Amino acid sequence: MPVPLISAPDTATPFAAALGGLPFGVLMSFAIAFGLVIGSFLNVVVHRLPIMLERAWRADVAEATGTPGPLFEDDGLPARYNLWLPRSACPHCGHVLRAWENIPVISWLALRGRCSHCHAGVSVRYPLIELASAACAAGALLAFGPTGKALAAFMLCAGLIAASAIDLEHQMLYDEITQPLLWAGLLVNFTGTFAGLREAVIGAVAGYLALWCVYWLFKLLRGVEGMGHGDFKLLAALGAWLGWSALPQIVVIAAVAGALVGIAATLIGRMRFEEPLPFGPYLAAGAIITLFVGTPLYGVFAWGT
Numbered sequence: 001m002p003v004p005l006i007s008a009p010d011t012a013t014p015f016a017a018a019l020g021g022l023p024f025g026v027l028m029s030f031a032i033a034f035g036l037v038i039g040s041f042l043n044v045v046v047h048r049l050p051i052m053l054e055r056a057w058r059a060d061v062a063e064a065t066g067t068p069g070p071l072f073e074d075d076g077l078p079a080r081y082n083l084w085l086p087r088s089a090c091p092h093c094g095h096v097l098r099a100w101e102n103i104p105v106i107s108w109l110a111l112r113g114r115c116s117h118c119h120a121g122v123s124v125r126y127p128l129i130e131l132a133s134a135a136c137a138a139g140a141l142l143a144f145g146p147t148g149k150a151l152a153a154f155m156l157c158a159g160l161i162a163a164s165a166i167d168l169e170h171q172m173l174y175d176e177i178t179q180p181l182l183w184a185g186l187l188v189n190f191t192g193t194f195a196g197l198r199e200a201v202i203g204a205v206a207g208y209l210a211l212w213c214v215y216w217l218f219k220l221l222r223g224v225e226g227m228g229h230g231d232f233k234l235l236a237a238l239g240a241w242l243g244w245s246a247l248p249q250i251v252v253i254a255a256v257a258g259a260l261v262g263i264a265a266t267l268i269g270r271m272r273f274e275e276p277l278p279f280g281p282y283l284a285a286g287a288i289i290t291l292f293v294g295t296p297l298y299g300v301f302a303w304g305t
């Protein structure tokens with residue numbers, strides 16, 4: 001029997017009261033389906049946001065230097081390119097996906113990870129992001145019940161999944177994700193949803209400064225950049241959502257997980273020892289664990305007593 005994690009249903013809002021009457025199985029099916037659909041959208045964000053931002057940067061450079069060079073022609077994509085347009089297509093052959101080819105996870109499995117038209121491989125990242133999103137939606141329902149708090153928790157997870165997937169692929173944590181997350185965290189905690197407002201504000205500042213100090217120490221001692229600026233901003237966002245007291249656990253989980261993966265990747269020859277490891281996904285994992293299970297590590301080290 002799984003341990004019941006559900007907190008007392010929050011029937012204070014009409015939203016929660018309406019959902020609270022539904023059987024748990026129905027709620028869970030709805031949460032998983034919702035998670036899969038949002039996961040499918042996150043795939044679009046992960047694929048398109050870097051392209052959209054690169055185009056914007058090139059347009060800025062062209063404008064600043066007064067050299068209207070080739071802006072978009074060489075990426076082979078239409079001039080109007082955003083999160084909604086054009087419709088999803090195979091990046092290899094341009095085959096526009098039909099509705100049945102766009103069903104989260106199921107389409108990828110049915111097509112055995114290949115485009116139905118040119119048979120080029122479709123990255124396993126697509127179903128993995130959809131599954132991760134569905135798992136977070138289910139986790140949010142289990143941890144917080146059918147409440148606005150669960151929805152907010154899921155939104156944090158969705159932002160972290162998108163930021164992590166982009167960081168893994170491009171070694172870049174974009175302000176376009178970390179900054180809205182930071183402000184959203186402060187807003188969500190205005191009424192103390194995950195942490196008191198004081199804890200959240202101190203968390204945002206402490207998250208930024210902690211990694212900023214590590215960055216400068218590394219730079220002064222070793223003359224290299226140990227991490228990107230995006231990492232400070234991400235930890236600031238996590239402090240805003242979960243409060244300053246969650247930060248040590250998040251950083252410990254991230255550092256241990258990052259070190260283990262780094263050592264394993266070096267041992268099997270997938271990575272050189274000096275190569276920088278994207279830290280964003282590990283911070284995100286530490287934050288999602290802390291969001292759902294609290295801070296049990298402090299009990300182990302008796303920091304919380």
Ligand SMILES: [Zn+2]
Binds near residue numbers: 091117118120
């Ligand atoms: Zn194709």
